[in-house]
Amino acid sequence: MLRSIRHRFKPQEVSRELGALAGKDMEELTSDDILAIRGVYKRFRVLVLGPANAGKTTLLERLSDSPAGAATVTRDGRRIPEVPRGYSQRGAHRITDEITYASNPGFVFHDSGGFEAGADDEIKAVWNFIRKRSSGSPSEQLHAIWLCIPADNSRPFGFLHSGFFSKPTGSVPVIGVFTKLDGRETIELVNLLGADPSPSDIFQSHSRVQQRTTNFIEELQTQFQRLPVPPTAFIRLGNMHKNTEESTAACTQLLQITTDALPTGTLKLLLRITVRNKLRRVKTTTMLQRVLKEAEVQGLSQAV
Numbered sequence: 001m002l003r004s005i006r007h008r009f010k011p012q013e014v015s016r017e018l019g020a021l022a023g024k025d026m027e028e029l030t031s032d033d034i035l036a037i038r039g040v041y042k043r044f045r046v047l048v049l050g051p052a053n054a055g056k057t058t059l060l061e062r063l064s065d066s067p068a069g070a071a072t073v074t075r076d077g078r079r080i081p082e083v084p085r086g087y088s089q090r091g092a093h094r095i096t097d098e099i100t101y102a103s104n105p106g107f108v109f110h111d112s113g114g115f116e117a118g119a120d121d122e123i124k125a126v127w128n129f130i131r132k133r134s135s136g137s138p139s140e141q142l143h144a145i146w147l148c149i150p151a152d153n154s155r156p157f158g159f160l161h162s163g164f165f166s167k168p169t170g171s172v173p174v175i176g177v178f179t180k181l182d183g184r185e186t187i188e189l190v191n192l193l194g195a196d197p198s199p200s201d202i203f204q205s206h207s208r209v210q211q212r213t214t215n216f217i218e219e220l221q222t223q224f225q226r227l228p229v230p231p232t233a234f235i236r237l238g239n240m241h242k243n244t245e246e247s248t249a250a251c252t253q254l255l256q257i258t259t260d261a262l263p264t265g266t267l268k269l270l271l272r273i274t275v276r277n278k279l280r281r282v283k284t285t286t287m288l289q290r291v292l293k294e295a296e297v298q299g300l301s302q303a304v
């Protein structure tokens with residue numbers, strides 16, 4: 001059954017010309033090759049799916065090195081105010097809205113909003129969107145879906161009981177993103193030691209808490225893998241609300257897993273090009289900030 005679904009959606013390169021680039025390494029690409037790939041796809045398009053409070057917006061902000069509220073949201077070509085945190089379920093949000101970040105312009109995101117089990121209309125809207133955007137013009141197509149599954153939720157599998165993953169997503173890979181691992185560790189710690197453990201008990205229980213957290217996630221992952229159309233790959237994220245080396249590394253890992261899951265060589269190249277441009281931009285911004293800081297220290301900021 002699964003094999004036939006996959007076969008039916010056998011991914012194809014958009015054109016013979018792009019297909020010819022597919023086998024190349026990044027280092028082999030000429031600037032004309034890069035222009036050709038970006039000319040067809042424009043931007044890398046991701047749908048972020050998941051229940052309310054799963055950490056979807058936080059993930060996009062971390063990935064884009066952006067503070068809260070920095071997103072540009074566009075509806076029918078016009079900029080609209082970003083939906084404030086916690087309001088995504090109140091009709092202010094549409095899955096077709098395009099979310100971009102000035103610091104990360106090669107990506108465009110769509111947010112499912114926080115739908116819940118039994119919210120059939122919302123789930124239908126998500127499916128309509130996936131169906132429409134899994135084919136058609138390459139620049140409008142979805143390239144990947146990140147399904148955020150909050151590990152600090154006692155029943156994070158719940159919102160999928162509606163049969164959400166009984167349908168294939170065409171050639172768009174779904175990455176299962178377990179979020180808030182740190183929250184699950186806190187829950188496991190309390191389960192193990194009660195609400196008010198001493199610091200030494202916490203220290204001694206560290207590896208047991210981690211083991212219980214791993215067991216919880218692995219059990220969940222097994223449930224997802226039993227779905228008719230399971231996610232292609234999984235990743236575990238924690239402390240993404242903090243801007244740290246770990247959370248930055250986790251974003252890099254998510255992008256690598258996504259690259260591996262993409263169905264065609266040119267889409268893999270598109271994502272690699274997009275990430276490389278983002279890293280160059282971050283480097284330039286960091287350098288600029290350092291220069292400005294030094295200028296400020298020396299009282300030269302006017303001149304700069």
Ligand SMILES: Nc1nc2c(ncn2[C@@H]2O[C@H](COP(=O)(O)OP(=O)(O)OP(=O)(O)O)[C@@H](O)[C@H]2O)c(=O)[nH]1
Nearest residue numbers: 052053054055056057058088114180238239240241
């Ligand atoms: N402890 C912890 N908190 C997190 C993490 N990621 C996000 N949060 C927090 O969880 C809350 C919800 O995060 P959001 O990113 O707004 O969640 P969302 O999925 O976009 O929620 P909706 O927009 O309502 O659908 C915020 O207070 C975040 O700071 C994490 O990895 N660990």
Ligand SMILES: [Mg+2]
Nearest residue numbers: 056057085088
């Ligand atoms: Mg949100």
